[in-house]
Amino acid sequence: MTQTSLPQTQENFNLNLIIKDVKVALILKLAGLTLTYLVQVFLARWMGKTEYGIYEYVISWSLLIAIPAGLGLPRTALRLIAEYQVKQDWGRLRGIVRGGWLLTVLTSFGLSLASTGLILLLNHYHTFAYATPLLIGIWLVPLQALVQLQLETARGMKDVTLAYAPSEVIWPILLLLGGWFFWHKNHALGSITTIELAMLMLAIALSFQFWQLWSKLNKEVEVTTPVYCYREWIDIALVLLLQVGFKTILSQTDIVMVGSLIGPEQAGIYSAAVKTAIWVAFILQTINIVVAPVFTELYTQNDQQGLQNLVSKVTVWIFWFSLAIGSILIVFAQPVMGLFGPEFIVAHWQLKILVLGQMVNALCGSVGLLMVMTGHQNQAVVVYGYAALINIVLNGILISIFGSIGAAIATGLTMAMSNIWLTVLVFRNLGIYSSVFYSFFQTEGDRQQ
Incomplete structure (x- = not known):
């Protein structure tokens, strides 16, 4: 009787937890999609199709380059943080959080710098319309790479709200308010201004998430010397x-x-x-x-x-x-x-x-x-x-x-x-x-x- 009823109880318990967590995630994702959609609609109206197209083109390129900049560390952090928590391996847990952040910063800044040089070189020999927006937007790469790392780190620490609220709720709200301010003030909104605005607002959201994440880490994880296993992490990543x-x-x-x-x-x-x-x-x-x-x-x-x-x-x-x-x-x-x-x-x-x-x-x-x-x-x-x-x-x-x-x-x-x-x-x-x-x-x- 015990062997029969226990799996059923465990399955129901898991399902109840899943439903509860899905509700939280659903609210955040729905709010994020709604806000992002509103941002797209209003930016398209404020900027016009040409300037909006340039903005989207630059954002797409920065998102692509942010992938190698992250080195695969976001998903690695998600998996290993959960594993280290079960094993109570606090040294490696602190190591993957700090080491992953450092590796991401170094790699993303290096790629942005190299991309800047490549754009300048190409524009020198053959002038193209996207040069200036790309030169500015390429520096979104470090921010976007860090957002993904911190998102998966927070997921690994079982905090869905901290994982998704900064990038999916706070950033769109700030961008929408900033875009409205410049459009209302100048009766126009260009692609370069919007890219710079997106960069500033993402930096603010990222900083807030960083502060909350480290506060959570210090409260929930035993203070110990970080252990860095870079080779192991990179092999997985x-x-x-x-x-x-x-x-x-x-x-x-x-x-x-x-x-x-x-x-x-x-x-x-x-x-x-x-x-x-x-x-x-x-x-x-x-x-x-x-x-x-x-x-x-x-x-x-x-x-x-x-x-x-x-x-x-x-x-x-x-x-x-x-x-x-x-x-x-x-x-x-x-x-x-x-x-x-x-x-x-x-x-x-x-x-x-x-x-x-x-x-x-x-x-x-x-x-x-x-x-x-x-x-x-x-x-x-x-x-x-x-x-x-x-x-x-x-x-x-x-x-x-x-x-x-x-x-x-x-x-x-x-x-x-x-x-x-x-x-x-x-x-x-x-x-x-x-x-x-x-x-x-x-x-x-x-x-x-």
Whole structure:
């Protein structure tokens, strides 16, 4: 009797904790997406499509460069901080926090300096319109790299609010207020001013998070001499860096290539469609924040049925919420894009195509996370690598034929292909059915039992 009831109690306890944490994460992500969306809408209106396009182009480049600047340390910190807490290895815990921060600062500043020199060299031999905005925006890289590191550090210390509030709530609010101030004062808002403003406001949010994080560390972690295991950390980080890099390329390639092949105006319009389509995936991203360590726990305990039950429950949550959001965006695509301004309505087809790609993502569930958190990250990296390469090739071909609609088609197809591939790998390696279709049947089967 005891052996039968204990796993059920433990499963219910875990599910209750997951629901509670998902609510907190959901509020933060919803607030963050809402604020970010408002920032995009108001910046597009205040700046106009050309200046807004330049701003988005520079931000996309800085996000891309921030990935190698982070060295893969954010995900490494998330994993190792949790491990060191269980082992009560306080020296290494303090070491990964301090050492990771130092490595990120040195690497990101070095990359920004090298990028500055490259931009100046290219502009010397062939003047291009993006030179000045890029020279300023490239120094967003250290800030963005540190934001990701501190976010995952806070997650490792089980503080979702501290992890996401600074970058997803505080920064957008500050940027929105600052943008309104300059627009109201000058009746205009240029790309350079907005980039400088974004840099200042991100630095403020980052400093607040840094202060809170170190206060939490000193309160909850035993004071001891930090132990630095740089070689061990970097060996782990480089593998995870590849995956993060490929996923970032997948998310930014279309905007960068539209800007490079067509121009900043089309990049700005297309970027608005991309930002809007992300709404479909936000519940998936939010739930993944909470369930990642639970996947690892159940897999380590060889609890195959528990893992399948959790995956099934989570996938159903993801599907229904994503279906509702996706349906609204497809039906009301034109008025939604019109929020950015009348010139953005032409991107309603791009939005519909991107939403369909996101819906396939929702149908498959948390497949990428399952592969990584159960130790099959090497196979997942291969999928993301091929997907990134295919995405670049498809964007190059389809943009030249169909313009920004081609970028949406390329991105949607790549997204669907990679998620279906990962779904197959999850079943082959774990014996887990991650698709929502199985979740419906399994739920019915559980009722019959």
